[in-house]
Amino acid sequence: MSGVILPGSVVNGQPATLGVMGGGQLGRMFVHAAQAMGYYTAVLDPDPASPAGRVSHHHIQTDYLDEQGLAQLMQRCAAITTEFENVPAPALLTLGAHRFVAPASDAVAIAQDRAAEKAHFVKCGVPVAPHAVIETEAQLAAVADDLLPGILKTARLGYDGKGQVRVKTRAELVTAWTELKQVPCVLEKMLPLKDECSVIVARSGRGEMVHFPVQRNLHRDGILAVTEVNPGVIDPLLAQQAVQATKAIAEGLHYVGVLCVEFFVLEGGQLVVNEIAPRPHNSGHYTLDACDQSQFDLQVRTLAGLPLTPPRQHSPAIMLNLLGDLWSEPVKSGSEPKSGSDPDLRSKLGSDPNFGTPRWDKVLALPGTHLHLYGKLSARQGRKMGHLNITGATPEAVRATALQACALLGIEPF
Numbered sequence: 001m002s003g004v005i006l007p008g009s010v011v012n013g014q015p016a017t018l019g020v021m022g023g024g025q026l027g028r029m030f031v032h033a034a035q036a037m038g039y040y041t042a043v044l045d046p047d048p049a050s051p052a053g054r055v056s057h058h059h060i061q062t063d064y065l066d067e068q069g070l071a072q073l074m075q076r077c078a079a080i081t082t083e084f085e086n087v088p089a090p091a092l093l094t095l096g097a098h099r100f101v102a103p104a105s106d107a108v109a110i111a112q113d114r115a116a117e118k119a120h121f122v123k124c125g126v127p128v129a130p131h132a133v134i135e136t137e138a139q140l141a142a143v144a145d146d147l148l149p150g151i152l153k154t155a156r157l158g159y160d161g162k163g164q165v166r167v168k169t170r171a172e173l174v175t176a177w178t179e180l181k182q183v184p185c186v187l188e189k190m191l192p193l194k195d196e197c198s199v200i201v202a203r204s205g206r207g208e209m210v211h212f213p214v215q216r217n218l219h220r221d222g223i224l225a226v227t228e229v230n231p232g233v234i235d236p237l238l239a240q241q242a243v244q245a246t247k248a249i250a251e252g253l254h255y256v257g258v259l260c261v262e263f264f265v266l267e268g269g270q271l272v273v274n275e276i277a278p279r280p281h282n283s284g285h286y287t288l289d290a291c292d293q294s295q296f297d298l299q300v301r302t303l304a305g306l307p308l309t310p311p312r313q314h315s316p317a318i319m320l321n322l323l324g325d326l327w328s329e330p331v332k333s334g335s336e337p338k339s340g341s342d343p344d345l346r347s348k349l350g351s352d353p354n355f356g357t358p359r360w361d362k363v364l365a366l367p368g369t370h371l372h373l374y375g376k377l378s379a380r381q382g383r384k385m386g387h388l389n390i391t392g393a394t395p396e397a398v399r400a401t402a403l404q405a406c407a408l409l410g411i412e413p414f
């Protein structure tokens with residue numbers, strides 16, 4: 001554990017600086033939270049246009065394993081976190097040898113591998129989906145009939161439903177594994193889901209742990225679409241179980257930082273853990289506007305060794321993910337491709353600066369709407385461009401506003 005890094009202090013002759021590996025939207029919101037508290041920030045991401053790099057005091061534009069880039073990050077920063085789970089473990093090890101790094105590389109390594117992750121859940125006594133690890137032809141042949149129909153998932157590098165194939169028969173399973181280039185996989189039994197939910201905890205280096213309320217999540221095409229957080233959206237007993245399970249999983253990893261655990265709620269009411277994310281999570285974005293501390297504030301606190309106090313939700317909330325699909329062509333332009341599918345299209349159509357942009361002015365006329373866009377330059381189908389948080393006096397009012405926003409934006413109602 002580093003000691004405490006006080007906001008606005010001077011560390012080794014420079015302003016106290018917090019670093020983040022990865023420059024996506026999660027890094028951007030971490031940077032915003034750190035800067036609001038008075039820290040300087042540094043981001044390492046090779047992309048010159050990365051959402052976090054653009055708003056950080058320092059942006060180191062190198063590969064994640066580049067020795068000079070890592071050295072520069074360490075030279076700048078008093079402590080370093082990560083914003084995506086696929087940051088190479090050796091990079092975190094290098095950083096961890098010289099700086100306080102949270103979460104630590106061993107916890108991140110477990111989250112990077114579905115097989116290791118499931119083994120950890122089992123060790124913590126948290127129920128998982130029936131599954132089999134498939135790394136060899138022999139393991140493929142030995143799969144129990146009972147696991148079909150199932151979902152074949154690559155053990156590593158999957159996200160937003162990528163690296164997954166749904167299979168009904170043994171023949172489909174064999175084809176799917178070939179399609180996935182026979183990389184190590186996990187076959188999970190397809191479960192009858194009633195609901196999905198997630199829990200976000202923050203754990204300090206001193207072992208203090210606080211959590212946000214249980215969030216109900218709706219996925220579409222493997223991508224989170226809607227998160228709703230109101231008392232009662234999840235049965236209170238299940239919610240309590242989910243929080244206990246999340247704490248056990250975090251404790252078992254000796255985790256420091258913000259951790260999200262995703263769960264399935266089965267038709268029969270049982271709770272089954274799906275996966276963990278060793279960082280703030282898309283399902284926690286509502287905390288920016290509906291809680292007295294956001295998940296990013298807590299990420300800053302855990303990294304800087306500051307005290308953790310339980311966050312309080314002060315408003316019912318719904319979050320709508322804003323995917324690139326919403327950036328559409330104007331009705332008049334008929335057969336033109338979507339603006340986002342061609343980065344040059346905006347300049348070609350230079351006369352209309354609002355071309356393809358959703359009508360935020362209409363959405364923001366609704367009460368309790370909070371727009372967060374990540375500053376991505378081109379919209380692609382399925383790309384997370386931003387999110388809309390909706391807060392209000394009652395769950396019913398929030399839901400009504402969210403449905404109005406869906407109608408305005410062309411998001412399928414829920």
Ligand code: ATP
Nearest residue numbers: 129151158159160161162188189190191219222274
């Ligand atoms: P992300 O990292 O973006 O959360 P992912 O690519 O890691 O997603 P999963 O969380 O494994 O993917 O699965 C995506 C979605 O697919 C789940 O939220 C759920 O809706 C569905 N799904 C996954 N596994 C199962 C299962 N065993 N039974 C039924 N549905 C499932």
Ligand code: MG
Nearest residue numbers: 160262274275
């Ligand atoms: Mg998931």
